[in-house]
Amino acid sequence: MNTLRKIGPVLLAVALLCNIVVAREPVRARHGMVASTNEVASRVGVQIMKRGGNAVDAAIAVAFALAVTHPAAGNLGGGGFMMIRLKDGRTTAIDYREMAPAAAHRDVYLDKNGKLIEGEGGSLVGYRAAGVPGTVRGMELALQKYGSGKLTWAQLVEPARRLAANGFTVTYSLARSLRTTKDYLSTYLETKRVYLKGGALYKEGELFRQPELAATFTRLQRFGPSEFYEGETARLIAADMKRNNGLMTLEDLRGYVAKERTPLRGSYRGYEVISMPPPSSGGAVLIEMLNILEGFDLRSYEASSSDRYHLMAEAMRRAFADRAEYMGDTDFVKVPIAGLIDKQYATTLRSTIKPDRASTSAEVRAGRPAGYESDDTTHFTVVDAEGNAVANTYTLNDSYGSSATVKGAGILLNNEMDDFAAKPGTPNMYGLIQGERNAVAPRKRPLSAMTPTIVLRKDGSLWFTIGSPGGPTIINTVLCVITNVIDYDMNIQQAIDAPRIHHQWLPDELTGEPYGLSGDTQRALTARGHTLAKQRTLGDAEGIMIEEKTGVRLGATDPRRSDGLAAGY
Secondary structure, three states: OHHHHHHHHHHHHHHHHOOOOOOOOOEEEOOOEEEEOOHHHHHHHHHHHHOOOOHHHHHHHHHHHHHHHOOOOOOOOOEEEEEEEOOOOOEEEEEEOOEOOOOOOOOOOEOOOOOEOOOEOOOOEOHHHOOEOOHHHHHHHHHHHHOOOOOOHHHHHHHHHHHHHHOEEOOHHHHHHHHHOHHHHOOOHHHHHHHOHHHOOOOOOOEEOOHHHHHHHHHHHHHOOHHHHHOHHHHHHHHHHHHOOOOOOHHHHHOOOOEEEOOEEEEEOOEEEEEOOOOEOHHHHHHHHHHHHHOOOHHHOOOOOHHHHHHHHHHHHHHHHHHHHHOOOOOOOOOOHHHHOOHHHHHHHHOOOEOOEOOOOOOOOOOOOOOOOOOEEEEEEEEOOOOOEEEEEEEEEOOOOOOOEEOOOOEEOOOHHHHOEOOOOOOOOOOOOOOHHHEOOOOOOOOEOOOOEEEEOOOOOEEEEEEOOOOOHHHHHHHHHHHHHHHHOOOHHHHHHOOOEEOOOOOOOEEEOOOOOOHHHHHHHHHHOOOEOOOOOOOOOEEEEEOOOOOOEEEEEOOOOOOOEEEEO
């Protein structure tokens, strides 16, 4: 298994170069399975299930472990979304997305001339870029309502505390990540001290200890989740904010609330698709695209053909135009979700797609759905022996968040405020155009692209779970994997390994992966009128599939990043 994991990137490159679907097999397990971007964290989740915990218990322990071993995105200082499907079929969504501090307002990131503030003080770098973290409250809510009851909060925190206190071995990919972001991580002395050894840099094979973070986990164990929001940890965060002209206060932390929301449900060729509602745009945009594609016979085209990619790009273009216009936090604005995911609306959009010619984004504008009802991230998924499933995506937004580490607490803070429309109509760090519905407001949650998703078989049983990091590319990564499975009969590992594409309306360009689009395919797409962007790696998908005849769990991680591991028992 470890050998397969290590040679995965090589197999992927060779397979893409030869324009074939990778033949790697998924990891098999009879009982429980965890698929995450980090081997240590995946094994933590398996141990929790072996001790009697369910998928929710395991997911909480994995989330905390990733806060230690995958600091680019794993976190206590960020937030995200957790999809849960229980063995009895009940499904829920836990929204622990960050909230804007009370001092935030529509023009908080504009200078006196109405221009976006660049660098520190803006929405990307430093203390003013951070929203109120939700991860701890989200894990608390999940445990209270859906945990097994067999393991305590303190027991689920312990693996992360131990990893932070005793240290873990730095992998090649972590050492490379820290090295390539050293300038950014040197913005603040505390971050430089903790994550760069004061500038000496961690090397592969070294032991990485985080005593301040370990002390934070110890406080969480002793005093419970509220310690983060009301205790010593909260006071450390508030004091560091005040020293550095941040927006967040102790009152903001005390006022944070994680929310349970009703998942969005759609269908694709008879298979039910369950995904996140707002403030994530992921579920609605995904279902809208699937509805558009359902009217095309994708199976009649080769999986890597220009015909398939053309139709997918056109569906992406239209759904992302709607995202820019309509999406926001439904606690603050009305979002026409029912209309956006309506199949008749998709029929109208589909009729505007020409099979032999690309649209231009200048001519594609947001549609008119009926009725109102609202790059660095990481995803992991867990399925336990009883069939409970969790798909969780959480983030600091940018890699290593805002670059600010809370002094004395060891917590990297997010820069999630950039996911608001700091200036509506102006692109954010991902080039996304966003509208007034996602403008900054006190205690509002910024729009997200996170798309933890669960797909059911036609008999209603669990088939597979999938999700990915990647900013706006998340939604299209999930789309590619789902269509690979349903339209091309790929198993979950093949579907993740296969090349992907991305289009987000604006900028008007189609992005492929290195070696993912053959020269002939690129020429055919260009001849249709598509503008091809510079190729880059898209996403880091993690998934679990239930084998139909045996019930065996099939775990799959993405070879695009080398530390991922599916572990089971």
